[in-house]
Amino acid sequence: MAQPEQVTSAAQSGPYDWIGSSVPKVDALDKALGITQYVGDMQMPGMLHARIRWSGVPHAVIRGIDTSDAEKVPGVRAVLTAGDIPGVNRYGLAVQDQRVLADDKVRSAADPVALVAAETEQAAEEAINKIKLDLEPLRPVLSIEDALDPTAPAIHEGGNLFARTTVRKGDLDQGVRDSDVIVETTYRTHLMDHMAMETESSLAYMDPTGVLTIITSTQYPYRDRRQIAPALNLSMNKVRVVQAPIGGGFGRKDDITSEIHAGLLALKTHRPVRLIYTRQDSLIANTKRHPMLMKFRTGARSDGRLTFVDADIYGDTGAYLSLGAFVIKKAGIHACGPYDVPNIRVDTHTLYTNNLSSGAMRGFGVLQAAMAHESQMDQLAHRLGISPIDIRLINTLKPGLATGTGQVMDEGCGIEATVLRIKEYMESHDLRFARS
Amino acid sequence: MTKKRGLGVGSMFYGIGYGFNRADIGSAYIEMADDGTTTVYSGACDMGQGIMTVVAQVAAEVVGAHIDTIRVVAADTTSTPDAGPTSGSRATFVQGIAVHEAASDLHDQLMQTAAGMFECEKDELEAHNGDVYLKGANAPIASLAEVAARVHLLGGRCASWGWHDNSTADVDPETSQGDAYASYGWATQLAEVEVDTETGHVKVLKIVSATDAGKAINPVAVEGQIQGGAAMGVGYALYEQHILDQGVPRTDSMAFYLVPTSMDVPEIQCEIVEVFDPKGPFGAKGIAEPATVPTTPAILNAIYDAIGIRITDTPATPERVFQAIQEARARGEFED
Amino acid sequence: MEHYSLKINGNVYETDAEPFESLLDVLREKLRLTGSKKGCDEGECGSCTVLLDGKPVLSCILLVSDVREKEVLTIEGLPQGGEPHPIQVEMTERGGIQCGYCTPGIIMSAYALLQENPRPSEDEIRFAIAGNICRCTGYSKIVEALQAAAGTPIR
Numbered sequence: 001m002a003q004p005e006q007v008t009s010a011a012q013s014g015p016y017d018w019i020g021s022s023v024p025k026v027d028a029l030d031k032a033l034g035i036t037q038y039v040g041d042m043q044m045p046g047m048l049h050a051r052i053r054w055s056g057v058p059h060a061v062i063r064g065i066d067t068s069d070a071e072k073v074p075g076v077r078a079v080l081t082a083g084d085i086p087g088v089n090r091y092g093l094a095v096q097d098q099r100v101l102a103d104d105k106v107r108s109a110a111d112p113v114a115l116v117a118a119e120t121e122q123a124a125e126e127a128i129n130k131i132k133l134d135l136e137p138l139r140p141v142l143s144i145e146d147a148l149d150p151t152a153p154a155i156h157e158g159g160n161l162f163a164r165t166t167v168r169k170g171d172l173d174q175g176v177r178d179s180d181v182i183v184e185t186t187y188r189t190h191l192m193d194h195m196a197m198e199t200e201s202s203l204a205y206m207d208p209t210g211v212l213t214i215i216t217s218t219q220y221p222y223r224d225r226r227q228i229a230p231a232l233n234l235s236m237n238k239v240r241v242v243q244a245p246i247g248g249g250f251g252r253k254d255d256i257t258s259e260i261h262a263g264l265l266a267l268k269t270h271r272p273v274r275l276i277y278t279r280q281d282s283l284i285a286n287t288k289r290h291p292m293l294m295k296f297r298t299g300a301r302s303d304g305r306l307t308f309v310d311a312d313i314y315g316d317t318g319a320y321l322s323l324g325a326f327v328i329k330k331a332g333i334h335a336c337g338p339y340d341v342p343n344i345r346v347d348t349h350t351l352y353t354n355n356l357s358s359g360a361m362r363g364f365g366v367l368q369a370a371m372a373h374e375s376q377m378d379q380l381a382h383r384l385g386i387s388p389i390d391i392r393l394i395n396t397l398k399p400g401l402a403t404g405t406g407q408v409m410d411e412g413c414g415i416e417a418t419v420l421r422i423k424e425y426m427e428s429h430d431l432r433f434a435r436s
Numbered sequence: 437m438t439k440k441r442g443l444g445v446g447s448m449f450y451g452i453g454y455g456f457n458r459a460d461i462g463s464a465y466i467e468m469a470d471d472g473t474t475t476v477y478s479g480a481c482d483m484g485q486g487i488m489t490v491v492a493q494v495a496a497e498v499v500g501a502h503i504d505t506i507r508v509v510a511a512d513t514t515s516t517p518d519a520g521p522t523s524g525s526r527a528t529f530v531q532g533i534a535v536h537e538a539a540s541d542l543h544d545q546l547m548q549t550a551a552g553m554f555e556c557e558k559d560e561l562e563a564h565n566g567d568v569y570l571k572g573a574n575a576p577i578a579s580l581a582e583v584a585a586r587v588h589l590l591g592g593r594c595a596s597w598g599w600h601d602n603s604t605a606d607v608d609p610e611t612s613q614g615d616a617y618a619s620y621g622w623a624t625q626l627a628e629v630e631v632d633t634e635t636g637h638v639k640v641l642k643i644v645s646a647t648d649a650g651k652a653i654n655p656v657a658v659e660g661q662i663q664g665g666a667a668m669g670v671g672y673a674l675y676e677q678h679i680l681d682q683g684v685p686r687t688d689s690m691a692f693y694l695v696p697t698s699m700d701v702p703e704i705q706c707e708i709v710e711v712f713d714p715k716g717p718f719g720a721k722g723i724a725e726p727a728t729v730p731t732t733p734a735i736l737n738a739i740y741d742a743i744g745i746r747i748t749d750t751p752a753t754p755e756r757v758f759q760a761i762q763e764a765r766a767r768g769e770f771e772d
Numbered sequence: 773m774e775h776y777s778l779k780i781n782g783n784v785y786e787t788d789a790e791p792f793e794s795l796l797d798v799l800r801e802k803l804r805l806t807g808s809k810k811g812c813d814e815g816e817c818g819s820c821t822v823l824l825d826g827k828p829v830l831s832c833i834l835l836v837s838d839v840r841e842k843e844v845l846t847i848e849g850l851p852q853g854g855e856p857h858p859i860q861v862e863m864t865e866r867g868g869i870q871c872g873y874c875t876p877g878i879i880m881s882a883y884a885l886l887q888e889n890p891r892p893s894e895d896e897i898r899f900a901i902a903g904n905i906c907r908c909t910g911y912s913k914i915v916e917a918l919q920a921a922a923g924t925p926i927r
């Protein structure tokens with residue numbers, strides 16, 4: 001049994017009984033014993049196993065999908081394509097640009113085109129491999145540069161530039177004039193996977209009162225329900241979403257993953273359906289960390305004070321937006337880092353491509369922005385002969401100073417304290433930079 | 437000497453929650469049964485970071501109960517209220533306050549009834565670890581269970597709910613000026629690396645992470661987030677990469693997509709900084725994302741410190757680092 | 773389908789299975805011993821680790837037909853007399869567990885290590901769990917918990 005911080009007297013001797021106390025996590029012992037039931041650990045009587053057939057090509061018109069051989073596989077109970085969706089075949093977190101199952105076009109290699117439910121996983125696997133896709137390839141848009149090319153085909157109506165945001169503060173020209181040193185560099189980041197150890201998974205069934213119940217590995221059941229109900233043409237009070245123990249999320253399980261597909265199959269087969277992504281499914285269809293192209297120009301005076309930040313950030317959100325526009329906007333808002341910068345011009349560009357989609361991932365655009373602004377800070381430090389620690393301390397936000405968006409800091413502003421802690425650590429452990 | 441060592445730092449700030457006029461709410465129901473055990477119906481999903489435990493700690497603290505008597509019900513559209521997603525480093529910051537509110541109201545109800553039982557004012561009473569005391573006294577006058585049973589007997593509520601709105605207005609569409617987020621998280625990390633100049637291989641020897649938790653509600657859980665975040669940052673900086681060939685993934689197996697193992701992740705020293713946030717529960721801030729953001733720039737800056745070459749594209753794979761070294765050698769700019 | 777008598781955690785389990793089914797699938801789906809997890813099903817993540825005659829193996833790439841006559845130990849078999857094993861206790865109390873999906877595999881790898889080498893060094897611990905991917909913890913608290921379980925000094 002966990003012990004409170006202090007047990008001697010009733011009146012608190014410390015400020016708190018439980019706050020600040022490292023009690024073991026309430027769910028940890030069950031996990032250690034292996035008795036926690038994740039979705040993949042659950043079974044129900046009569047349960048079917050589901051698999052998804054992905055498109056496998058980045059951009060194509062769908063001419064036909066032949067499911068006849070798949071339907072003949074023994075044990076197969078349903079093979080579904082876009083025409084089987086009872087509701088609106090559109091969903092998405094910010095805009096509804098995703099299809100439950102691909103209809104007109106394929107926009108990425110991770111587009112789901114068909115679903116199978118079968119008595120065994122093996123039968124479901126065999127069936128998805130027997131689905132024949134007749135696809136007419138289109139020119140794919142495969143990079144940020146491609147997406148900016150006006151002659152590139154539009155992936156969605158409205159073109160490949162989904163959104164542009166701008167940060168403006170002070171007078172950029174003045175900032176340039178005030179600078180003794182200017183560093184200019186282009187940075188590029190890559191596509192990263194969340195790799196939660198538990199893959200995307202849902203178990204869907206009709207409860208005895210006629211409510212479609214979906215037990216799922218999710219970060220937000222309410223928003224899932226908002227997207228599931230219209231796609232399945234159910235009222236929201238006929239859909240229940242239950243969060244199962246989650247084997248890692250990191251942003252991936254913010255999106256709809258397996259919920260609508262499992263629910264659709266349960267609705268069609270009148271049987272419980274368990275849909276567990278294989279690791280390969282997950283690596284293909286996971287909404288990843290946005291690759292970004294970031295062009296930064298940053299200036300400072302000889303005393304180390306920042307004078308301006310001038311940046312363009314281009315984010316490849318892939319074929320579907322998910323939360324991409326917010327991720328990339330957030331990168332722009334954070335492009336100047338935790339510093340007092342008087343003059344700012346930052347533009348961000350959210351671009352569609354036919355690459356795999358990116359969405360929320362731990363860091364949410366700020367990681368990419370920090371990679372750029374912190375590399376810039378280091379370059380300035382080296383050019384000016386100031387230590388990397390000191391250049392940060394000279395510029396950190398403090399109570400009363402404002403962020404790049406003009407937000408004035410209160411006493412909760414902690415950046416200086418964290419830099420000082422690192423400085424103390426280096427001093428007490430006799431750690432020194434090799435080059436400054 | 438083919439191995440060169442270097443140090444690098446990375447700092448960051450991170451807007452907690454959603455901003456941009458997006459709904460950013462927390463909410464929870466709480467109830468105490470006749471035997472003094474408490475159930476919190478918290479709609480915030482726990483992905484392992486520990487929001488259920490934080491919720492239990494906040495509820496135990498504020499109600500005055502023992503933590504082992506608190507049960508937290510995970511998110512479910514039928515039984516828990518909408519608490520928003522667990523993302524944006526917002527769960528403790530937003531849901532913590534909603535639970536605080538619910539628990540304070542329940543505590544008040546209990547103290548009100550206890551005041552009636554003992555003919556005193558409710559402000560003269562306090563509760564700790566399941567017992568009710570006259571303020572400052574060493575011996576309890578009743579258990580919370582007795583008080584809860586009394587509330588139920590009298591047909592009282594013995595339940596409450598709490599709600600918290602962390603939403604902020606969107607920034608200006610032309611200039612992005614405005615209060616973008618209700619609050620921010622802060623962190624600085626130090627990385628020490630060793631670069632093999634014959635292979636381009638980068639080994640991270642050490643990471644020190646100074647993360648501002650505002651108030652660490654559960655220090656071991658905070659350290660766990662810091663260490664896990666830094667490990668993910670090591671993966672991003674050095675190893676992990678999805679490779680697409682004409683838009684088709686070539687890294688669709690864990691055999692090809694490499695995440696750090698126990699042999700790849702160095703010692704991660706946690707330095708928890710506590711700068712009280714007036715808007716957070718007990719002064720706490722979100723730390724999940726601040727834990728991972730500074731690692732990549734710290735490592736890239738440490739590589740520069742080691743070899744004098746700035747890697748501008750991620751990840752800093754051996755091939756990429758070696759190629760950069762060779763190019764510097766060709767220009768006569770590399771000191772072997 | 774063939775019939776199998778499997779010796780698991782000191783008990784004998786009777787089951788029918790296809791010879792090509794993995795031990796992991798039989799444990800999880802047929803015998804409902806779901807503590808062993810499936811993180812990849814391709815021998816890369818370690819979450820399915822069980823002991824076979826005392827040695828750690830990846831049950832996802834082991835065929836059920838290959839374990840006849842052998843002793844299998846899974847996470848469910850670790851507690852003794854209803855008490856969690858010290859590794860399970862230390863993992864719980866020292867923050868070695870976040871999402872918990874890697875946990876059973878890590879605990880089984882650690883158990884195998886401590887059977888062979890009751891007082892391992894930190895490097896030996898890290899090596900023993902190198903095949904167990906944990907995405908949440910950064911391994912530090914896992915290593916600490918295993919040092920505590922072994923009674924060796926914690927850094």
Ligand code: FES
Nearest residue numbers: 813816817818832
């Ligand atoms: S499930 Fe066996 S190694 Fe991943």
Ligand code: FES
Nearest residue numbers: 871874906907908
């Ligand atoms: S605790 Fe989540 S993978 Fe290890």
